[in-house]
Amino acid sequence: MTYHRAFYEIKQKLPSDVVLEPRRRLDCATFANMGVGMGFAIAAQLHYPEQRVVAIVGDSAFGFSAMELETAVRSRLPLVVIVINNNGIYFGLDQGEYDELEKKGMLPCTALTPDVRYEMIAEAVGAKGVLVKTPEDLSVAVEEALKSDGLTLINCLINPGGYQKLQFAWMGK
Template sequence: LDAGTFGTMGVGIGFALAAAIYCRDHRPGKRVVCVEGDSAFGFSGMEIETIARYQLPVTIIVFNNNGIAMGIPDDMWDMVEKSGDLLLNAPPTSLAPNTRYEKMMEAFGGKGYFCRTPTEIRNSLKAALECNKPALVNIMISPMAQRKTQEFNWLTKSNL
C-alpha cells in the first residue's frame, strides 16, 4: 500500500491494520509486515492496541534513529540532559534516545524484540514472522545514518 505522497508519516499502521483484517478473513496464515521509522510510529503507534486486541497477524518493524529525519547521538543527548532544560535545549527533530517501543507491544500481549546488531535483527525478524501473535521489532540505527541513493528514478520523482 502506498500513501501517495512524499513525506507522509504515520499511515503505515493504519494500512497494516486494514490489510491484516483482510488477511485474517480471506488469507489465513498470511502475515502483514509494516515498516516505519520511529517518528512515523509516533503518529499512530497506539493502534498496536487494536492490533493486539484483535490478535491480528501483523509484524511492525521500527527503524529507530532517535529522531525525525536524523536524531542525535547518545553523547550529544547526554550533553543536552546535563544542560538542565530538555525542552529548551533538545533539537526540535530529536526524540528520546533508545525508546523501547517493543515494550508497548508486550504490554498489550504481543511479542516485542529489541535489536542493536545484525544477528539480533536476523533472529528477531525470524521469530516475529513465525510467531502467532502481533509483534514489533525495534531496530536501533545510527542517528546520523543517511539514506541510500535511489537506484530507480520512479522512487524519487512525483507525478504531481
C-alpha cells in the same frame, strides 16, 4: 547498524508473498505523511487474513499511532511491526549529542529521546516485543516473528545519523 543494513537484513527474511513487496506494498506516496503505517497494516491484515503483513515504520511515524498495537492485539492480528529507531525525525542524536545539545537548550525539533523502548509498548498491550541492536539479532527476530501467530514488534536501533542539514533529492528541484 545503518538504514541500509537493517533493510538488507529484513529483506533477506521476508517471504515473497508478504504484504510489503512491489505491487503489494502500502505507502502514502511522497507527500511526507507520517503515522499511517499501523492503520494500513491493520487494514491489510484484515484484507489478507491468510498472509503475513509486515509494517516497517520509523520511530517518529510510529509515535503517531503506536496505540493501534492494542487494536491489532485485541483483534488477534498476527502483524509483524518493525520500528526503525534512529532517535528522531529524519535523523536523530546519540545519547551524548542529545545531552550536550539539551544542556545548551539547542535540541533540534527533529530529535526524539534516544533509544526509546518501543518494544515495551507492545508488551504492555499483550504482544511480543523484541529489542535488536545488531544485524544478526534483527535477522533472528524477523525470522521468529514470521513464525509467530501473534503480533510481534521489533524495535530496531540504528545509527541516529547525527545533526546535519536535511537534504532530499526533491528539495533540489
